[in-house]
């Protein structure tokens with residue numbers, strides 16, 4: 306029988322507004338979690354895994370915001386729910402275990418206070434009503450028994466004791482629950498621990514307290530954000546065992562966010578591999594560990610130490626972690642991928658089915674299917690045509706955004722000034738109208754300031770970020786020389802030529818269309834845009850802004866085409882000299 310679907314996330318987009326533009330930290334993420342399932346979300350820092358979790362919980366800090374998609378919990382849409390309803394769901398139905406338990410717990414409240422508070426806040430009105438009624442009943446019953454057995458103290462004590470115990474439990478129901486939970490997560494002397502403060506506990510104990518707090522209201526779903534990162538190895542194992550045990554006993558759904566593949570292998574049923582805000586591969590744990598198809602997943606698997614393999618033989622993933630500001634327009638992993646192809650720099654791959662429940666977003670896998678004759682050429686082309694062009698991980702703030710904020714301010718001002726001047730408006734309505742105008746004005750000012758910052762950055766920092774990283778190229782060339790030096794004795798001439806064919810000496814992609822003509826064309830387009838502005842500037846504000854935006858874009862294209870050309874020439878020159886050097890090493894090693 307199919308298990309109940311707890312969480313259904315579809316095409317989730319979360320962005321952060323920074324002064325130079327908008328960063329998409331989560332870019333079209335979709336997944337489903339069923340009851341009793343443990344889903345791992347893996348990826349390096351900045352891949353968007355924690356932002357995905359915080360988007361589900363809707364606890365993103367400003368300026369983060371969910372800008373699109375759907376998050377359904379047991380069929381109920383969470384996006385757009387009023388804050389009060391969300392608060393009821395958080396903690397009661399969905400709980401989160403944070404990475405750093407020390408800073409997640411209140412240092413001036415005892416552990417008991419914090420656990421009791423978590424129970425009391427989420428006690429629903431029905432339960433509260435029934436509990437109060439039962440307390441009243443018990444008090445009346447005790448009173449009646451006291452009168453009935455007034456002359457028989459022994460019998461009175463025997464009859465009243467269980468009633469008193471129940472009354473005590475009902476009154477202190479939160480305390481009882483807190484004790485139960487501390488026992489469940491394996492904390493010794495729970496009565497004593499409840500009176501203590503967070504600083505009196507070790508990291509492992511605090512993490513257990515956090516788990517107790519997450520489970521105290523019997524949620525259906527737990528999100529654990531790097532639950533074991535801050536702990537030492539032995540405690541990590543205990544916490545993982547505890548989570549597995551609790552998941553089996555309570556049949557909850559768990560999402561584990563981690564960069565540690567060891568944790569995933571130990572506890573998860575399914576895995577989503579994330580890179581630069583997108584899921585690049587998804588499948589069961591066996592699919593991901595024994596049959597990875599995305600180049601990034603392969604890199605992650607190859608970089609785990611394996612039994613019997615020396616640590617110096619580990620293969621790290623080349624390049625630096627994700628920088629959303631310099632991602633290529635195609636696959637985000639392209640700058641670090643040793644199998645990167647031309648198409649990878651232009652288009653973003655869509656999911657291709659690998660197995661029953663296994664999908665990957667990688668052109669290399671498509672090429673493999675084609676080479677093995679599993680798909681036809683037309684299917685190959687059709688797939689590539691259907692992939693989107695342009696990476697939307699970062700979009701610069703433009704003049705149009707400023708204009709939009711300005712128009713918004715004007716319309717809010719017109720609409721609300723009427724309300725302020727209307728005698729029929731109440732005091733509250735006038736106050737709200739004033740706030741609306743003020744907020745729109747502040748938003749417009751912010752957009753203007755951010756745009757000015759972005760323009761300045763394009764002329765300074767932006768250029769630097771895209772400038773040539775020669776160190777990186779030198780490192781790669783050195784790596785190839787060492788590799789050929791060791792592999793040459795067992796390498797045939799054909800294998801060596803194939804090696805040279807696929808040689809990659811830079812983690813920054815090269816634009817294959819870079820040329821002097823491309824720079825000239827960009828300059829011509831800039832001239833046209835300027836002429837257009839001269840003709841349009843007196844027509845209307847709207848046309849003027851549009852024409853200025855075109856000039857901004859044309860200027861950016863000129864700068865980009867110049868940078869592309871410099872990079873193209875440099876890499877071409879280096880590639881030639883590297884191939885010659887590698888050929889020399891190959892010949893020499895073969896001759897030895």
Ligand code: SF4
Nearest residue numbers: 600636642649667668
């Ligand atoms: S799509 Fe291309 S660049 Fe991206 S991981 Fe696959 S082969 Fe590498």
